[in-house]
Amino acid sequence: MKTAACIAAIMVAAISVQAIPVNEDGWTVPLHDNPSYIPNATHQVLRTWHKYKKFALSDKIGHISVGTIPFIDDGMDLEYYAFITIGTPGQTFKLVFDTGSSDLWFPYTGCKSTCTDKTLYDPKKSTTYKKDGRPWSLRYGDGSESSGILALDTFDLGGLKIKSQTIDMADTISPQFMQSVIDGILGLAFNTLTTVPGIKTPVDNLLSQKLISNPTFGVWLGKKSHGGGGEYVFGGYNRAKVGGTLTTVAVDNSQGWYAINIKDVSSKGKTLTGSFSGVLDTGTTFLLFPQKVADKIAARFKAKDNGDGTYTINCNASKLADMQLSIAGAKFKVPAADLIYDTNTDGTCIAGFGYANFPFAVLGDVFLKNNYVIFNPTVPQVQIAPLAGI
Incomplete structure (x- = not known):
């Protein structure tokens, strides 16, 4: 549901x-x-919290009590x-x-x-x-x-x-x-x-x-910086969009989702986290982690916790580094530029990753816009490759 x-x-x-x-x-x-x-980072986190709320470990995200704060869709x-x-x-x-x-x-x-x-x-x-x-x-x-x-x-x-x-x-x-x-x-x-x-x-x-x-x-899923748009191919895939080797990844569908295992998250060769589960979700914009995982990643990028599931991050992508997720023996990149989600009116920037109090991550469009994914519900499994041309 x-x-x-x-x-x-x-x-x-x-x-x-x-x-x-x-x-x-x-x-x-x-x-x-x-x-x-029009981006709204806090709404993105709250929207996803309500989507998966039955798995939440508490009724709060940071200092926000999710049960009482209106979810603005x-x-x-x-x-x-x-x-x-x-x-x-x-x-x-x-x-x-x-x-x-x-x-x-x-x-x-x-x-x-x-x-x-x-x-x-x-x-x-x-x-x-x-x-x-x-x-x-x-x-x-x-x-x-x-x-x-x-x-x-x-x-x-x-x-x-x-x-x-x-x-x-x-x-x-x-x-x-x-x-x-x-x-x-x-x-x-x-x-x-x-x-x-x-x-x-x-x-x-x-x-x-x-x-x-x-x-x-x-x-x-297309990126605005590359013309936007996107496509779903039913009954196959678009080879022209595959920019590297397709990696086959087992799916756990016990909860009805495309859940996979992530071995770790790293940046510039340094491992930042241990393993955790993640849901591939085209209906979520953010890349949301369990809070303990997100805090370790935020520390690497010197991102400040805003207390609402979002982080403030450096607005200069050249001073950041790419993030990599290790999945089934391969590494999949989220470029430094995509770690910046939006610029606030005060000139500060919101990160493209955040956290929610789930025991799993939600791999939304911040991840999916950089990687081509082939979903196979019958095995079940997915195949993932870097997206061509980015």
């Missing part, structure tokens, strides 16, 4: 996306970056979305792709006052709509929520038409979602995380309906 949702506020013209065959026998769904993205925490269509004829929606959750949801015509300015799915206009009627509800630590009823319809994922896909039709969404221009979320994690047990996820159906022969999807 997804325990937090933060949807990117992205203002671009809606276009339909068609799948594009790539050289590794897959189908490509392009992503779009968010040119109006301002709609601009994620930078990527894709256009997909539901129904026959297709109705187009803007969805965040999230490997840290498993539900496919968006608002429908049963959503009245809370869905102003949203794109609403109209089941009466789809000849392939099928009624389910079971209720679903996603609730969050700050009281925000989305809820509604289940249905089934054809789901066109960039030209791959999944028949009778279970969809979560929202008839109520919280103010946080109302403020976002994005319509909903496509969860890509394992089906043990769905809000209603027994639902087949879109990834499940891609495989069971034999729409892809290769049971993988490759993820490239």
Whole structure:
């Protein structure tokens, strides 16, 4: 069950996306970056805390009591979305792709006052709509929520038409979602995380309906400094984006996520930490560590703890060094420039890494933007390589 949702506020013209065959026998769904993205480091940490809060070791992050501090989902925490269509004829929606959750949801015509300015799915206009009627509800630590009823319809994922896909039709969404221009979320994690047990996820159906022969999807998240954008390749991967040897890494999916083991974190040849588990999560922007791990890393970069899950760091990337994560015998880099997340109005800078009181790390986009990842839910495993051209 997804325990937090933060949807990117992205203002671009809606276009339909068609799948594009790539050289590794897959189908490509392009992503779009968010040119109006406004960073908020504290919100990023709190958003992720609520997502994984049942594993939290306490109810606080630094001096913040997470149970009492409002979680502000301002709609601009994620930078990527894709256009997909539901129904026959297709109705187009803007969805965040999230490997840290498993539900496919968006608002429908049963959503009245809370869905102003949203794109609403109209089941009466789809000849392939099928009624389910079971209720679903996603609730969050700050009281925000989305809820509604289940249905089934054809789901066109960039030209791959999944028949009778279970969809979560929202008839109520919280103010946080109302403020976002994005319509909903496509969860890509394992089906043990769905809000209603027994639902087949879109990834499940891609495989069971034999729409892809290769049971993988490759993820490239672009960087603004390199033109932005991005893509998901279902049924393969984009070899042109792989900038080195692919390393195969075992996945622990016991909690429904793509969790892997990190041997250590190092910088300039000096080992900074011991081993820990980490979740590969495209729905999280930050690179969040357990606090004891984060403090060791922060000490290396002379970063100051702000007491809210974030650190203040030197604004001059040339005075920092690259961070490296050792995974399955290989090292994967987070460049010094990406250790700087944002500049405050007072001229100080917030680090791209932070902490939360989990016994595991959350490897969000700060890590994923620098490495190409191929997810394989059937083994399960991932393959990781440095991203080409960065």
